Amino acid sequence: MxxxxxxxxxxxxxxxDTDTVKQLSKVLKCSPVFASILVNRGMTSPENIFDFLNPSINLLRPPFCIKDINIAVQRIYNAIKDNEKILIFGDYDVDGVTATTILYQFFCFVGIDVSYYIPHRLTEGYDLQVTHIREQALANRINLIITVDCGSNSHEAVQAANKAGIDVIITDHHKISNPPPPALAIINPNQRDCSAGFEHLAGVGVAFYLLISLRKHLRDRHFWHNRAEPNLKEFVDLVALGTIADQVPLTFENRIFSVIGTKVIQGSKRTGIQALVEVSGLKLQAITAEDLVFRLSPRLNAAGRMGHAKEAVELLTTIHPDTAEQKAGLLNQMNVNRRHIEKEIIDEICQHINNNPHVLKKSALVFSSPKWHLGVLGIVASRLVEKYHRPVVLISTKGKEGKGSARSIPGFNLYEGLQACSKDLESFGGHPAAAGLKIKYEKIKSFEQHFEKTVQKMTGPNDFLPRxxxxxxxxxxxxxxxxxxxxxxxxxxxxxxxxxxxxxxxxxxxxxxxxxxxxxxxxxxxxxxxxxxxxxxxxxxxxxxxxxxxxxxxxxxxxxxxxxxxxxxxxxxxxxxxxxxx
CATH class of the missing domain: 2.40.50.460 (OB fold (Dihydrolipoamide Acetyltransferase, E2P))
Incomplete structure (x- = not known):
């Protein structure tokens, strides 16, 4: 046990260290309490502390050392110059939706033939797939696909695109397979041979850095000579939303995005944001980062969870107040439905645990049901981790197939744990703390047993005690x-x-x-x-x-x-x- x-x-x-605290308190003219907190966070340099407390767009590090970013920028430039058709392929969470939106709006500003596609969470699932190459790219004569917040494990789809003569640029931040997909360029700071130091970025942060590089590339080639150059700061509102919603570390660039982006939202002229803020019962000028986490993000996420994420992109891109009001109202109602369904599943699982307390002798909780809505399982798993403090895997089954979400505790690397059980799984992907998976129905019991043994092997007793x-x-x-x-x-x-x-x-x-x-x-x-x-x-x-x-x-x-x-x-x-x- x-x-x-x-x-x-x-x-x-x-x-x-008391001497460090005293010195910082003196130099910064702050309270010893505040100085102690800074030292506890690993901040001891007055210069670094000043930058941390005064975030500025000017403090963003240049992106040009990110692996493959120059290859990607040159290919996109050629597409713009030759008037090729670009497809942005996104993910259905807030990170993916905001990343899709900023690339789409930038390319619209440039004047290129661009479209976007986000798969349906329930019927298509995560990531670029072979069917998308056939039904979205080939059917629409696409020349270049750019993925955002996905694609790092899409081997078969990229191979199909290559065979069809379609180039693929992957922008992502998830764990990447080894070997990686055979894409023209992979912009993923988490790939093994990228030492740029941007591992903390969300998918929208990676996409934003692509735009920084692309804008400069176009500037160097005098593209903006006879037209206005886009102000990328106007996109930082969406970068902040995607970054905060994706629960990446709020340090370095992510802190800058979050602070500056919140200020941009406070003065937002984006029609969709205005409508979303209003339907959330907030005042635009008083928006805080906490509001982004707890009020705006859940409503944007509800589109992908309860309906289709394209509704969220349409909200963020519309310039028509009536459309924005209608879309915001739709997302708000989806969020109400999401909360209701989420509560039903949580109550069901907690009641099962209360009736079967021996379940809590296990190091991990694995449950499945054909009744559960796949779109809310990630949230439910997070709530159960908070309550029972152990890794949780929830699987929604349909016939012989199952799809699920998993969440973990700080002491257990979920991605590595699933990797150890990969023989039981059809596929999986994610992070050390959160992941998604596909599994055959008959493999669920075997997976539960292997996952339990894996968690026990990779953890110690203190990992199960909240700290x-x-x-x-x-x-x-x-x-x-x-x-x-x-x-x-x-x-x-x-x-x-x-x-x-x-x-x-x-x-x-x-x-x-x-x-x-x-x-x-x-x-x-x-x-x-x-x-x-x-x-x-x-x-x-x-x-x-x-x-x-x-x-x-x-x-x-x-x-x-x-x-x-x-x-x-x-x-x-x-x-x-x-x-x-x-």
Missing amino acids: RYVPFMKKRCEILRP IAIDYVLDFDHISDSLIDELESLKPHGPGNPAPIFMAKNVDVLSSKIVGGNHRQMQLRQTSGRTGKTFRAIHFNAKTDPPLKNSFEQIIFRLDWNRWNGKKTKQIMIEDTEAFAI
Whole structure:
């Protein structure tokens, strides 16, 4: 047995070098708390910290050393010059949709004959396939295919394109097969012989860098001499959306894209974005990166999950307000449906686990059903990983075939785990933390057994115990407006740049009430505090877990502004009250 169900989380108090913290605090004129957080994130150079806190498009590193990018740019230039037909082949998630959109709009601006195609998630599945060469490329006399956010494992499709005399340029960021597909050019910073240092980019980031290189190539050949040159900053709104939605590390270029792109959205003239923001119940000028993650991205993703991703591309490319309003409303309703179906599947699986608690003796959870909607399985798997903290594979079966989504915990490389079980699978692809797969129905039981053994072999006991890294043990006396302003400068948070986590000890609960149906709002005061400061706190989804106490030995929390009706107040957001220190 690798994991004891519902065991308390373990928290580790980070202890940065005190001399480095003091020096940074002095040089940056910031609080020791803020300096400690920077050191905990591996930032000790004042110059690098300045760049991190002040993201600028000018800080983007040049892309010209990315493998094959010059080959791709020259081929696209020839296509433009010779008026060839280009097909952009995308993926159905937000990353793929935004990457498709920026390439499509750039080529439309140039004036070339360009079209795009995104496969249907349920009926066609992921990636460029041989049928697409026949039915989309040959049928429409395409000369050049450019993939975005896919293609790194499309051997047969690329071979079919080559045989038909159609060149293929792959732009992607997923794990690439060895040997790679025989494409004319593969722009994937994660391929083995590419040392450019852009492994963190999302698919839309790779596509954006292709546009940077292409625009310069065209400039060097005086293409823009008699026409306006496109301002690529106008595309950064979509780069931010795709980057944040794809959960890539929000460091280096991705941080720049996220911060600058959010600002571009705040002043957006893009009709589709305006409609999407409105249907999400937000105000354009007040959009935050968190809104991109939790409000806009789910609605864009709903198109590919519940219908067809082309609806999302049409929303982002339209210039007509009526069309934008109609498309945004459609995506919003799809998202409502998605949430309903997602809840049904989660409730079903959790009920099954409650009725069969022995399931939790396993190191991995593998479930299948013919009733499940494939489009939501990735989200459901993520929710189950959060709840049970172990790798999860969910498979939707139809006849003799099954398609599924998998999600993992930090201590287990999912891609390598699936690779070890590849004999049971028809195909698979993805990342260390998330993947998709195809499997024959009769192989599911065998896969479940092999996957369980693989997870056990590749993990240790501590990998199954949720870990919270504490940045600072913070007394309430030291919580101030200036500290929260400092913390704000670290946003947006996400992979690679987690929100700062604090611990406070001996905290009294002065009052408590339930808000929003399932959230507990409290007024807190620290017993040992000299100033007697009290703070409003919110503990999400904590109506009965844990039971309310009059005091806590310790709380694990985040700090932020609570903005409401034009006012802002300091707020504690409780993460945990039961964790134990190690």
